[in-house]
Amino acid sequence: MLKVKTVDVLIKNGIIIDGTGKERFKGNISIKDGKIIDIMAVETLVEAKEVIDANWKVIAPGFIDSHTHSDLMLLWDRQHSAGLHQGITTEILGQDGLSYAPLSSSNLQMYYKFLAGLNGSPDIPLDWSTVSEFRMKFDGTVAINTAYQVPHGALRLETLGMRDLPLVGKNMEAAKAILDEGLKSGAVAFSTGLSYYPCSYSDTDEMVELCKVVAENNSVYVTHIRTVFRDQQIDPVLESIEIAERSGAKLHFSHYRTNIPKAGKVQEIMKDIDKAYQRGVDITLELYPYPSGSGYAVIWLPLWCMEGGFEALMERLANPLLRSKLIKGIEQNTIPCGGYFTHLPKNSQYIGRSFWDVANERGQTVPDMLCDLLLEESLQVGYHDSSPAIFENLDQWGPFNQDCLELLSRPYYMVGSDSIPIGKNPHPRGFGTFPRLLRFCREYGFSLETMINRMTKVPADRFGLKDRGQLKVGYAGDIVIFDPEHVTDTATYQLSRSAPKGISYVLVNGEVAVREEKTTGIFAGRALKRG
Structure with a gap:
């Protein structure tokens, strides 16, 4: 009697790009207990808990x-x-x-x-x-x-x-x-x-x-x-x-x-x-x-005002006697002070607007405005360094x-x-x-x-992740399936929280984390170490 191999996941009918840089090839991949156990040029007799038909899309690490x-x-x-x-x-x-x-x-x-x-x-x-x-x-x-x-x-x-x-x-x-x-x-x-x-x-x-x-x-x-x-x-x-x-x-x-x-x-x-x-x-x-x-706007503040950490910095930002010294330090910073706000929990009306625009509206210079916002926001000020538009x-x-x-x-x-x-x-x-x-x-x-x-x-x-980064027997079942003819990003500077298209499946340690471009709620991630 022909023995049937039992696996957790079978991915069939794919174009495999294995991560090594070698040319792609047609194939099927079997996964069991979180590991790749077989890479086959043609489909063999396998009984799987889940079968994923890649439909000749790319299968990659x-x-x-x-x-x-x-x-x-x-x-x-x-x-x-x-x-x-x-x-x-x-x-x-x-x-x-x-x-x-x-x-x-x-x-x-x-x-x-x-x-x-x-x-x-x-x-x-x-x-x-x-x-x-x-x-x-x-x-x-x-x-x-x-x-x-x-x-x-x-x-x-x-x-x-x-x-x-x-x-x-x-x-x-x-x-x-x-x-x-x-x-x-x-x-x-x-x-x-x-x-x-x-x-x-x-x-x-x-x-x-x-x-x-x-x-x-x-x-x-x-x-x-x-x-x-x-x-x-x-x-x-x-x-x-x-x-x-x-x-x-x-x-x-x-x-x-x-x-x-x-x-x-x-x-x-x-x-x-x-x-x-x-x-x-x-x-x-x-x-x-x-x-x-x-980045985050703390980067423009001078070296001296950081000493002592968060509480000491907040006291200095609030001290009117130190404001001119802080402003001078910002002006002398080797990184020019400017950008467009991305993160302001208490002043969300400024998100997407330039430092110069907000400073003018508030009747301040840019360094003075930045000190006030860092104080108001308890340092939670994020920015783009150039205009999104x-x-x-x-x-x-x-x-x-x-x-x-x-x-x-x-x-x-x-x-x-x-x-x-x-x-x-x-x-x-x-x-x-x-x-x-x-x-x-x-x-x-x-x-x-x-x-x-x-x-x-x-x-x-580079980082010594010894069983990652390739489609190889014995390696972890970390896999992505995507359509090379249609995969694309949709996130823009004006609307960044937008998912890409064309990445249909993602597996983490053999568990399906994305199925048909939707997350599944699986928490299969592991804390990796240098091997």
Whole structure:
């Protein structure tokens, strides 16, 4: 008697692009107990609890978003449809040095309020302290997989507090021990944002010392390069390369791409990175396919006013005797102060409007208005750095799109949305990054096999996610099924919370998380570690 194989899910009649960059092929995939157990060129006799007919659409590994800011909001919006609808099955948290473990209870409460304009302030229990405890908050409780990085900000808070002091001596040794423990507890990298606080208080030597621990753990140094400077100017790209070379750590650049002023200048922005790569520095990078950015308005405040953390900063914002000094600091910031509001819980009437427009309406200068809004909103002020209206015809702005594809043609590039999932109308990158790039493949003739490799295997390899990023027997059943002829993003700057089209199924650890473009309510995500 012919023995019938019993599986949980059979996906049949698909065009398989396996994540390795190899050419596509027709095939069928069987999944059991969350793992791929068979990849067949022709359908065999299988009894399955669920049969999915791909109808000759593409079957690919689930996408890995290498840069997101869902650290808190994912614990509140556990379904995370914004990511699932894009085909994302894994997100890498702890970005830019701005996250919440390891932190003592008092530092956690303070940083929760301090970062609310970036990571949100959902009503969730803040009941962890270690990297392990924080990672486990996402294990089996959310719809996608997560991986976590030890954040630089936490190391400084736990050793020096929010103070502009050098991290040296016993404090440095303590910080290195905390970092080492975090990496050994499952974190996949060490992240910093040298434009954010308290990370901005650091110098190059500090980062070298910390990154020696990264190298000892065969891990990765992930950097949002420096844009906040003291008296001296530093080339932030060369600084990052120097940190990697002196420490021996692997280096990863966050959201590194051209923009509208630099469109067509890929060789210019990559020249120093290319030289370092050619001499053997282990470098990777990521991008999202939008020329504008987004962030939280605390970035414009001067270094001195951050000392002491949230409560001290709020007192300074409220002190009329310090207002002129604060305004001067904002005016002297190396990042020009300006943008369009995306997140203001108490002043939602300003969302979508420019800083200049709102300041004129209030009869203030932009820096003065910004100080008042930060005070009124308890720092919860989010922004786009450019006018949303400018970018509504971005699809016709080919040079930047082509730059993204030229960068992604390099084998060490990957995709990271830099999603900030808060506000009524956040940046569309959090809802459209992955389908947008799939659409670019169709419109610009870019290899779909190459693009999927950059979305899957490249980040999995970089961050040590050993059974992810490929369609391979024994690997996790993280799978996306999409129509390459019709997949597209619909999120715009004017209406960002809009789901893509053409991504019909998403499986996370063998569980169907999206069925016929609708989320199913399954929470099959696991907390991944470096393997």
